[in-house]
Amino acid sequence: MLRLAAIVPRLDLPVPVSLFIIYSVCLTPVLFLLYNELAGRRTRSRQPRGCRKLGLKSFSNLADEHQYSTNGVKSRSKDGTEGEKKIKVKALISYPIKSCAGVEFNFADGTNTGLMYDRQFAFAEYIETTAKNDDGKKAVAGRWDCRTLRDGKFSKMALIRPEIWVPDPSSPTYSPKAPEVRSKGVLVINFPRTGTGLFTKLGMKLNLCSREESFQVPLFPPDGEYSSIPMRIFSDTPNAYNYSTHIPSSLGAFLGSTKPLSLFRFDPEHPRPVRGNAPTEADLGFKPTMGFPDEYPLQMQNLASIRSMAEKVKYAIPKFTVRRFRPNIVLEGLEAYDEDDWKKMRIVPGPESRVMPSSSSDDKKGVDILVACRTVRCRLPNVDPDTGERHQVEPDKTLKAMRNIDAGADKSGCLGMMLVPVSQKFTIHVGDEVEVLERGEHFYIKE
Template sequence: MENGAVLWGGPGIDAAGIFLLVLTLCVFLLPAFLYFPPVPPSKSDALLQTHTRVGILSPQPAQQSHHRASGTAKVSSPSSKSPNIPATIRSLWIYPVKSCKGIEVSQSKVLPQGLEFDRLYTLAQLKSPFPIGLDASDAEKSGHKWEFITQRQYPLLATVQVDLYVPDIAKSRAQAFKSSDSFIVIHFPWRGEGFRGAIDWVSAKLARGWRALPEKEIVLPVTFPSQHEIDERGYDYEPVTIWRETVTALNMEADLPRELSLYLGADAGYQPVTGFQDAYPLHLLNLSSVQDLDTKIAKDDSLKVLDPRRFRANIIVDDIPAYDEETWKSVRLKPGPSSRRQASSFHVSCRTVRCKLPNVDPDSGFRHPVEPDKSLRKFREVDEGAKHKGCLGMQLTPLFDKTESSDDMESWLEVGMSVEIVDRGSHQYIVQ
């Protein structure tokens, strides 16, 4: 030591050397870190090893899906469309979990209860009979019932992503694992508190990219559980009310994570049964009708264009005048000459009477305070059976030539099919 300085022996390792060493490690380790992030695989990642995700997939589905490609934001004159040109199926949608995000598909099997995989589950909320009188019976005091919930009460349902995975034979062979079951995966934004939340945030970025946000997944079976599974999981059959109808469904609340209830702001369970549609199996929407209504709505920063997804239709058609669909009584949807599909027949049952659900933005879950409900009531009070209500779209019931077996009662729809109008007539909504 001389003049208070410390001398180090051995080869010279200074700050520059340490920096160079760290930089070298980063160059070699960063690619591996990015391609193989140190986070556990998600349930979706595991399913992709043996299954295929159903739906029209693209990096930006909002810009590239069929209904957007038709030019919703560019309103065309309804009178410019000839009624002699057949309507065309522009897009098809299924909604495996009622009121959550839909899945756009290019084709779908048609069953008596609607499109395959459509409205298999609904979220429901337990309602108790309060307030009740002091002289009420014990049965009345202890009574409760499940009521379905939608975006009308809980607009954040619009932000709950739903994916459908079906078995892939090629993948199963490669993995030497055979699976014949299909699954629904529900994703919703969720970040834990404190240090756990920071880990969730970092894990999401590493696993799915910089723009990804933390989320929670729930895996649900498509096939109805066996009695053994029902007993093992502790499920119960209970009545659930949808509007004025009550059906018996399987309560799978035991599998519902508390985080979903907290996210929605509701005490909820979910109950599966085939067919949780509001009234009829399928809902058809004419894109020209949406465009015409769009011209009548006062726009603001939160509603710049009327997205047809707000109306949650299964079938969206185009190439016909606005509201022409309201004169249909029965139709046949016919495939093109290159398709191997057969035509599908439908009874056009009634108009769709709209509630306030279309006020919810399907991307953000923001519920507009007045539109399009105000404009629907003002300009679309067109049905004698639905006074002071707005109507848009039509309800369909599938028709089958043979009904001897369940295999006979199947048909197919695909994007590009043309609509043959078999019969026209008037409609009057009948309140159920």
């Protein structure tokens, strides 16, 4: 410091300016080290003990979706030739919390309710109601109602980002007694900070504090620790585990909710039945059930159909993504809307499948899947998954005008297909090939 001060006269600068330069030179390395330390602590504090995170971490299989054409292949490959025309699994996505961001996988195990971890959680508001007692007096009652992106004021749910963490015995913090291990993992839930002060905003810009808030809940509730109570979702009122004690007040502020808010976890003892066009127990050998999807365990989208729709709505939505439709399975290699008359399909391991170790099935013959019906679209795809903003008209307007193709759908637009696997345990990989086993007519039945 003294040696630096000795050069001040030579610089012919005012003393305050010179001191500012000196302190800047001296303090910059210290601030840099502090920055790295605080950022590192923030990252480590978000990692559940003894666990590892599932899903793709640094890339997406849908990153090149805008390069595809309506014939289901990329417009041009790297060597300038057109891509191969073979139906394949392009992407696999689970949505741990209904209407919130998805988690993408290279392979996914299937269960009797669809893809593992898919729609196992849902947010709900407590709605007070009044009813008359036997003596004729009014009494205040209430119920928990599921909330989704269909609700206009809940469009920001698209920005809630869940992470799936499962126990990892190789982790240095692993312990069988740890709460994170006893619950077979945790769901970390991230959402944007709101209403922050000046210093917090500065810290966010410097990456000294996170741009998101987060909290975590048990992936599977330990026995007896949470109550299983009724929650209404559409026409069903299944019992589900109430995680209200974990919800921070800032989440309600972010969503704009003025009522009590809770997160419910699907209770396997109280599954929802699959109705409508679903195959029967006699057809499958088991009764098809689900957690918190709308109507069926799985939803499929054809990337070519999405590109066709993108051409029609590009005046309003220039970057139109398949993620607006929240599919579990995205296919490539078939013509636009070819899937409309599929009745049965088979997914088999392909030579380019991104095969990874799996716990559920070693069957090399693949899995047969019944195509129950077309996916009847509501206004949910109007919400941009990257911004949480709802477009006033598209793609709902174009879907109703151009995809009113199912006499049972009450003049609604259809895009995609609803699926019911014929097996309660299966595995699907990105790159698996798809065989169409049966085609036929569809008539949507809503129950």
